[in-house]
Amino acid sequence: MIKNYEELDDRHIDVLREIGNIGAGNAASSLATMLDERIDIGLPIVQISDFNDAIHAMGGAETMTAGVLINYSGEANGMIMFLIEIGEAKKLVSHMLKDFDNIDEMTDLKLSAIKEMGNILGSSYLGSIATLTGLDIHLSIPYVSIDMAGALMSVPIIEFGAVGDKVMFIEESFMVEETHFKSNVVMFAEIDTLALIMERLGLNQ
Amino acid sequence: MSRSIVVGISDLAVARNPDILVTYALGSCVGICLFCEQTNIGGLAHIMLPRSSQFSEKTPNRMKYADTAIPDLVKKMQVHGANPNRLTAKIAGGAKMFETQGDGPLSSIGDRNVDSVKSILSLLRIPVLVEDTRKNYGRTIYFHLDHGRMEVRSLQNERKTL
Numbered sequence: 001m002i003k004n005y006e007e008l009d010d011r012h013i014d015v016l017r018e019i020g021n022i023g024a025g026n027a028a029s030s031l032a033t034m035l036d037e038r039i040d041i042g043l044p045i046v047q048i049s050d051f052n053d054a055i056h057a058m059g060g061a062e063t064m065t066a067g068v069l070i071n072y073s074g075e076a077n078g079m080i081m082f083l084i085e086i087g088e089a090k091k092l093v094s095h096m097l098k099d100f101d102n103i104d105e106m107t108d109l110k111l112s113a114i115k116e117m118g119n120i121l122g123s124s125y126l127g128s129i130a131t132l133t134g135l136d137i138h139l140s141i142p143y144v145s146i147d148m149a150g151a152l153m154s155v156p157i158i159e160f161g162a163v164g165d166k167v168m169f170i171e172e173s174f175m176v177e178e179t180h181f182k183s184n185v186v187m188f189a190e191i192d193t194l195a196l197i198m199e200r201l202g203l204n205q
Numbered sequence: 206m207s208r209s210i211v212v213g214i215s216d217l218a219v220a221r222n223p224d225i226l227v228t229y230a231l232g233s234c235v236g237i238c239l240f241c242e243q244t245n246i247g248g249l250a251h252i253m254l255p256r257s258s259q260f261s262e263k264t265p266n267r268m269k270y271a272d273t274a275i276p277d278l279v280k281k282m283q284v285h286g287a288n289p290n291r292l293t294a295k296i297a298g299g300a301k302m303f304e305t306q307g308d309g310p311l312s313s314i315g316d317r318n319v320d321s322v323k324s325i326l327s328l329l330r331i332p333v334l335v336e337d338t339r340k341n342y343g344r345t346i347y348f349h350l351d352h353g354r355m356e357v358r359s360l361q362n363e364r365k366t367l
Contacts, residue, residue: 051214052213052214061345062229062230062360064360067302067303069303069305140305143303144303145303145341147232147302147343147360148229148230148232148345148359149230150214150229150230150232150343151230151231151232151302151342152232152302152343154214154232154234154253154302154343155232155233155302155303157214157253158233158234158253158254
């Protein structure tokens with residue numbers, strides 16, 4: 001039985017990576033449907049890293065970032081957070097809204113588009129976990145905030161701070177028409193949830 | 206030459222003028238700046254959670270919790286020559302980063318961190334001179350040890366020195 005993130009070995013990490021791959025695939029097709037555009041998605045990079053390394057990988061603690069937070073509960077409990085650097089977020093929402101004037105201006109409509117984007121990606125990952133494991137997972141509504149990457153990340157880090165100092169960090173890259181985008185998903189699970197996922201996938205020791 | 210000493214999440218450090226203590230992107234976490242005017246020695250702790258007793262970690266990281274980090278910081282400052290009876294405090298952070306609707310135990314974690322920090326400082330008889338806490342945005346602290354000035358930066362607001 002796993003007791004904290006430090007105990008995950010290569011086989012566990014492979015499983016998480018595979019969940020990440022399937023989730024990213026689902027996310028790409030949902031996004032393509034929503035945008036009505038072809039989306040090419042790169043293989044996501046899944047890492048189990050320290051808080052401080054994860055924040056560093058997002059461009060540093062003070063980078064202005066849009067974050068979308070979803071809580072999940074039921075047979076699996078945790079939080080998932082979609083993070084995208086603000087410049088990338090603005091480009092992406094102009095594609096979503098087909099509005100290429102005033103790209104730099106942030107409006108309520110654009111903010112809800114970011115929220116919806118995070119919602120799609122978050123539910124795709126959680127959906128892939130639910131499908132693979134057969135666990136019943138309920139999602140909260142998405143919450144959005146634009147601020148320093150480190151300050152946004154502190155929210156799930158605090159919630160799961162008592163479990164350990166590591167997070168599952170997914171870096172995804174995708175291409176809409178000719179434009180490349182990069183975003184991150186950070187996944188936090190209660191340790192019992194993580195153990196249950198591993199058990200359902202046949203990795204119980 | 207003045208150096209910047211960076212304090213990470215669940216971390217603390219002690220320095221002396223002209224060095225500067227820095228901690229980046231406090232969200233719901235709280236940064237505690239302690240200063241000894243006699244010696245120009247300062248300490249900065251970046252705590253995540255109010256109390257260590259609520260959690261059953263095998264080997265708790267004492268720098269993570271307000272009730273263990275603050276006494277440890279005072280001790281460390283004393284070892285460096287600060288007078289523990291003459292310390293003053295300035296604090297920042299404890300924001301609510303997402304407007305979540307639920308009222309779960311962690312929805313108000315920023316508030317509870319601030320409350321815990323203040324009650325521990327009060328137990329240690331360390332006066333809080335100023336605070337820039339709560340609200341809904343992230344903050345970075347630069348703690349200058351010439352006069353114990355706490356400079357707070359955020360993305361949306363003017364930077365201010367407290």
